[in-house]
Amino acid sequence: MAIAQLQGKQILITGAASGIGRASAITFAREGAHIIASDLQLEALRSLQEEIHALGVQCHIYTVDVSSEAAMRTFCEQVIAELGAPDVLYNNAGIVHLGKFLDSDLAHWQRVINVNLMGVVYGCHLFIPHMLAAGGARQVVNVSSAASFAPAPSMAAYAASKAAVAGFSDVLRLELAGSEIVVTDVCPGVINTAISTSSATTPGMTSAQLQHLQNYYAREGCSPDVVANDVLQAVKTGKTLVLSGPYARLTFHLKRISRRLLQKVMLGSARKLGYL
Numbered sequence: 001m002a003i004a005q006l007q008g009k010q011i012l013i014t015g016a017a018s019g020i021g022r023a024s025a026i027t028f029a030r031e032g033a034h035i036i037a038s039d040l041q042l043e044a045l046r047s048l049q050e051e052i053h054a055l056g057v058q059c060h061i062y063t064v065d066v067s068s069e070a071a072m073r074t075f076c077e078q079v080i081a082e083l084g085a086p087d088v089l090y091n092n093a094g095i096v097h098l099g100k101f102l103d104s105d106l107a108h109w110q111r112v113i114n115v116n117l118m119g120v121v122y123g124c125h126l127f128i129p130h131m132l133a134a135g136g137a138r139q140v141v142n143v144s145s146a147a148s149f150a151p152a153p154s155m156a157a158y159a160a161s162k163a164a165v166a167g168f169s170d171v172l173r174l175e176l177a178g179s180e181i182v183v184t185d186v187c188p189g190v191i192n193t194a195i196s197t198s199s200a201t202t203p204g205m206t207s208a209q210l211q212h213l214q215n216y217y218a219r220e221g222c223s224p225d226v227v228a229n230d231v232l233q234a235v236k237t238g239k240t241l242v243l244s245g246p247y248a249r250l251t252f253h254l255k256r257i258s259r260r261l262l263q264k265v266m267l268g269s270a271r272k273l274g275y276l
């Protein structure tokens with residue numbers, strides 16, 4: 001069931017201090033929604049809070065590591081006690097690891113899976129029972145990626161974690177089909193955020209390759225506001241799949257038509273970017 005009117009609703013966003021999470025917090029706040037913003041970066045959360053308060057709505061901030069089950073449990077208990085169940089649970093926090101599979105050690109796999117997949121799993125497992133108990137139309141928004149269906153070399157762990165988020169969201173949607181909770185899977189394409197500079201670990205990539213990649217994101221990527229607006233529309237209409245930003249829709253449909261052609265396109269662009 002959609003949430004057509006967001007005035008006074010509570011939107012909980014993880015990874016809200018930067019990029020898509022930050023843009024979404026502001027976009028939902030402009031609709032009159034109250035924001036529950038969590039991230040690792042306290043200073044950036046404080047500045048977001050100031051900006052959102054200026055819009056005349058509430059913004060509660062929490063520093064939480066989504067990859068820690070204990071921290072997520074404490075966070076959930078605090079939010080439920082202080083504010084009640086969120087209307088929208090927006091699992092957005094994520095990191096990337098860049099580097100070819102065989103050039104990378106295995107430690108990063110655990111880190112990427114813990115943040116990108118387990119962060120979403122903890123959020124859903126802890127908050128959804130409270131959302132169900134509170135009743136009414138509510139929505140879970142899980143951020144996956146176009147990387148979950150369009151293969152990009154040097155992103156094996158990231159792609160695996162995002163494909164897992166998509167698969168998990170598909171199952172969750174079925175299991176919640178008899179409730180008023182909609183589950184939305186968001187697959188952004190190329191978005192110009194700090195992800196490849198701030199959170200990325202990049203073994204085996206030269207600084208020139210990294211610079212090339214960052215220039216590509218700056219040149220080809222769209223503003224995170226585009227994703228924020230697409231998610232807002234998905235919440236207002238109850239849409240379950242959001243393909244947002246450059247290349248997301250194109251690669252999604254291309255894969256349905258010809259996996260071989262998609263592979264050719266992805267290989268060509270990886271070579272242009274100097275990955276291969």
Ligand SMILES: NC(=O)c1ccc[n+]([C@@H]2O[C@H](COP(=O)([O-])OP(=O)(O)OC[C@H]3O[C@@H](n4cnc5c(N)ncnc54)[C@H](O)[C@@H]3O)[C@@H](O)[C@H]2O)c1
Pocket residue numbers: 014015016017018019020021038039040041064065066067092093094095115143144145146147187188189190191192193194195196198199224
């Ligand atoms: N930028 C893109 O091109 C793109 C494309 C597809 C999907 N995504 C996904 O969108 C989401 C947001 O990414 P972004 O591009 O806005 O990046 P970003 O780096 O600008 O923002 C990510 C935020 O998550 C926070 N974060 C990281 N690890 C965390 C943890 N363990 N606990 C809590 N917070 C943590 C960071 O501090 C940061 O504020 C991610 O899940 C990412 O994988 C991004």
